Amino acid sequence: MRKRIKQRSNGAVAVRTILAVLVILAAAAGVYIYSGVYDIGADDHHTRPVAGLLQVLRERSIEAHSGDIKVPALDDPQLILKGAGQYAAMCTDCHLAPGKADSEIRPGLYPQPPDLSRQHLDPRDEFWVIKHGIKMSAMPAWGFSHDDATIWSMVAFLQKLPGMTPAQYQDIVARAPPDDDMEMGAKTGHSDEHAAAADAAGPAVAGTQGMSLSAGAAPGQAAASSAAEAPLPPAELKPQAVPLAEAAAQAFQTALQKGDRAAALALLAPDATIREDGHAQTREAYAAGHLAADIALLKDAQITQVTQGSMSMGDIAVVGSERDITATVKGKPVTVRSRELLDLRQFGTDWKIVSIQRQSAPVAGQ
Numbered sequence: 001m002r003k004r005i006k007q008r009s010n011g012a013v014a015v016r017t018i019l020a021v022l023v024i025l026a027a028a029a030g031v032y033i034y035s036g037v038y039d040i041g042a043d044d045h046h047t048r049p050v051a052g053l054l055q056v057l058r059e060r061s062i063e064a065h066s067g068d069i070k071v072p073a074l075d076d077p078q079l080i081l082k083g084a085g086q087y088a089a090m091c092t093d094c095h096l097a098p099g100k101a102d103s104e105i106r107p108g109l110y111p112q113p114p115d116l117s118r119q120h121l122d123p124r125d126e127f128w129v130i131k132h133g134i135k136m137s138a139m140p141a142w143g144f145s146h147d148d149a150t151i152w153s154m155v156a157f158l159q160k161l162p163g164m165t166p167a168q169y170q171d172i173v174a175r176a177p178p179d180d181d182m183e184m185g186a187k188t189g190h191s192d193e194h195a196a197a198a199d200a201a202g203p204a205v206a207g208t209q210g211m212s213l214s215a216g217a218a219p220g221q222a223a224a225s226s227a228a229e230a231p232l233p234p235a236e237l238k239p240q241a242v243p244l245a246e247a248a249a250q251a252f253q254t255a256l257q258k259g260d261r262a263a264a265l266a267l268l269a270p271d272a273t274i275r276e277d278g279h280a281q282t283r284e285a286y287a288a289g290h291l292a293a294d295i296a297l298l299k300d301a302q303i304t305q306v307t308q309g310s311m312s313m314g315d316i317a318v319v320g321s322e323r324d325i326t327a328t329v330k331g332k333p334v335t336v337r338s339r340e341l342l343d344l345r346q347f348g349t350d351w352k353i354v355s356i357q358r359q360s361a362p363v364a365g366q
């Protein structure tokens with residue numbers, strides 16, 4: 001009996017001691033935090049034990065939260081293409097890309113964002129991190145501004161990114177659909193040089209909307225087009241790098257100018273996509289609609305070639321060109337600069353166009 005009482009009091013002493021130690025530790029932590037001694041600067045790094053602890057916390061948390069996520073099919077080329085556009089628009093300053101080794105923001109970030117062009121991750125983890133972000137790091141929660149389908153497109157692209165060459169990366173980004181959110185930004189932001197040109201053009205722009213090369217578009221469509229989507233010809237394009245592809249591109253342009261529908265259509269591959277001022281169409285839709293509008297516009301127009309160049313990328317050749325097109329709109333001559341990026345592939349001995357991206361903007365000073 002006495003023994004038991006003694007044991008109990010021993011136990012009580014131990015509990016009291018532990019509590020006292022905890023209180024002292026908490027007080028010490030409070031004093032330490034409040035004193036301001038801790039360096040919160042991102043240029044001062046965690047000690048190794050703290051960094052290790054945070055690493056485990058982060059990995060376990062992501063794993064535990066992403067476990068139940070169901071991964072949809074990620075091999076759809078359209079999905080991957082969409083993700084490429086999203087990634088290029090929003091992620092490369094922090095996560096880099098093939099051919100992009102650094103950025104202004106990256107050296108100062110702590111923790112350092114991983115180079116996602118060099119590391120392969122589980123799609124569920126990627127989805128969860130992109131949607132929810134990571135606390136106390138620069139990784140934002142993109143779920144606030146993007147739906148799940150868009151986030152999956154980024155994951156689909158990230159599954160293909162490691163191992164891409166800079167040329168392959170540039171090509172897929174050039175063919176990607178525009179980032180819709182950027183488009184909204186561009187409408188109010190005017191961050192693009194074309195938008196600046198449009199500003200400079202002043203009131204005349206209203207009249208030129210209808211004469212961009214998508215002249216056949218419904219009024220709503222024309223208004224939705226945005227100068228920010230202009231396919232800038234990649235810097236590696238060299239005149240006559242792929243002469244036969246350039247000849248085919250030129251033949252297509254000549255056919256349009258001459259109004260030769262059959263010749264123009266013969267140069268388009270069966271699965272070709274035509275994207276004018278941001279609106280994608282199949283070959284059939286183009287043949288039924290915009291083709292006639294393009295021909296009508298070019299018929300009496302004066303066309304000056306500004307630049308043309310090409311490059312070879314596996315079995316695809318890319319031909320980029322810029323032209324100034326002067327046509328009469330509502331009785332007044334108006335000049336737009338048309339930028340065009342064609343992807344061509346060889347069918348037997350002939351080069352055919354598999355993709356057209358075209359964007360036109362008024363030439364400044366009008």
Ligand code: HEC
Nearest residue numbers: 090091094111112113114126129130134137138139140154
């Ligand atoms: C402002 C910088 C910044 C931007 C922009 C950014 N991230 Fe991050 N991201 C980070 C940082 C920092 C981390 C690492 C956080 C950590 O480990 O605590 C990270 C982590 C990640 C991870 C997890 C990597 C891993 O090893 O587990 C993925 C996936 C990711 N980001 C995808 C994206 C995508 C996709 C975008 C564009 C939509 C994007 N990030 C934009 C900073 C950024």
